Amino acid sequence: MISFDPRSPIPPYEQVRAQLARQVQSGELAPGTRLPSVRRLAGDLGLAVNTVARAYRELEQAGLVATRGRNGTVVTGTDETRAVDAAAAYAATVRGLGLPRDRALEIVRAVLEAGPA
Amino acid sequence: MSEAAATWVTVGIWTGALLLAGASLGALGGARLEHRRAVRFAARCGLPGEVDAGLVRRVARRQRFVLAGVALGALASIATKGSIALIWGGLAVGALADQLASPAAPDGAPRVAHTTGTRLTDYVPGWLLGAVVAAFACSPLLALLWVLAPRGGVDADVPGTPGTEVAGLVAVAATALAGSLLLARFLVRRRQRVSSAADLATDDAFRAQAVRDALHLTAATSLAVAFALSLALHDPAVQGVARPVGGWAPIVLLLAAVAVGTVHEAGGGPRYWRGRLPVPA
Numbered sequence: 001m002i003s004f005d006p007r008s009p010i011p012p013y014e015q016v017r018a019q020l021a022r023q024v025q026s027g028e029l030a031p032g033t034r035l036p037s038v039r040r041l042a043g044d045l046g047l048a049v050n051t052v053a054r055a056y057r058e059l060e061q062a063g064l065v066a067t068r069g070r071n072g073t074v075v076t077g078t079d080e081t082r083a084v085d086a087a088a089a090y091a092a093t094v095r096g097l098g099l100p101r102d103r104a105l106e107i108v109r110a111v112l113e114a115g116p117a
Numbered sequence: 118m119s120e121a122a123a124t125w126v127t128v129g130i131w132t133g134a135l136l137l138a139g140a141s142l143g144a145l146g147g148a149r150l151e152h153r154r155a156v157r158f159a160a161r162c163g164l165p166g167e168v169d170a171g172l173v174r175r176v177a178r179r180q181r182f183v184l185a186g187v188a189l190g191a192l193a194s195i196a197t198k199g200s201i202a203l204i205w206g207g208l209a210v211g212a213l214a215d216q217l218a219s220p221a222a223p224d225g226a227p228r229v230a231h232t233t234g235t236r237l238t239d240y241v242p243g244w245l246l247g248a249v250v251a252a253f254a255c256s257p258l259l260a261l262l263w264v265l266a267p268r269g270g271v272d273a274d275v276p277g278t279p280g281t282e283v284a285g286l287v288a289v290a291a292t293a294l295a296g297s298l299l300l301a302r303f304l305v306r307r308r309q310r311v312s313s314a315a316d317l318a319t320d321d322a323f324r325a326q327a328v329r330d331a332l333h334l335t336a337a338t339s340l341a342v343a344f345a346l347s348l349a350l351h352d353p354a355v356q357g358v359a360r361p362v363g364g365w366a367p368i369v370l371l372l373a374a375v376a377v378g379t380v381h382e383a384g385g386g387p388r389y390w391r392g393r394l395p396v397p398a
Binding site: 001003019041 | 222224225226227228229230231232233234308309310314317
């Protein structure tokens, strides 16, 4: 749930952005969750469409949500959730290759210690 | 009894039935009845928190709108000598009117909204939508059976139901389905102008109920059309398996509708939206 208080000194777009960002970061809004359309959320909260669009744009710039055409705006997750997704994909690959668990961990350690590519 | 007298008797019976229903639903006043009805509505729909005066008023108003819609539908059915499915049309119109007249948060008040995009399947289970579409599908299937049924026997030359009438019946069922789904979609997509989590939950509960009312229209129309098509399948010239299928189809459909309604209620269908649209208690 998201709320908007017109009497708050915090600008409306920031109220929307901050609440959505907090819910994405806490995992309350899971990756893949579809947010309401800009028009719908603006109508529900009694805000201008541009205000909600600005909040969504800033969330997109922060990498927390992504706009996917007809699917609307969906939660992409935090950096940590993206790392977990990447780790899961790596685990599936090494399992498929039949690599022993210790060797798979050694590879990760070696890559991390080698520093940025 | 003359036709006019029969019509007045029907109107009298309907008026009596609606007054009785209105009294038991708390739609005709009576603080205790209204409160009891609101408590039942809250329990049935899984509304969190205490039943306050606002909810009692809202439930009573919904009952009045729905009762008025049903009365209009019954009147239309009597006046046009049409199907009793019009009563469910009236129910859907009453539910829509209640939604359109629902109180909105005043300007300048805080607002709350869902953080996820809501869709029809957040308010009613997907299987219920499937059951409604399946009820509609019986109409074109029975019509197809009527088209394919072999004709013959001693009554082969007796004129049967005209093809245009059968096509018209299928068109009526299709219109009811389209109308139900469009109305349900409209109800789900309407703005939610509420100022607290409790109001948001209440609005969701009424929305879910209105969507179910809209879907009843398809179920009732499909049943009425199935009965009419079963008569067409009993045309004197119709032979073979089509005749018994035509005889049993409306009975099976009626039993299926009762079973779907029972399973939906017993399985907590009216509370389904709570799991899909969580709102802090």
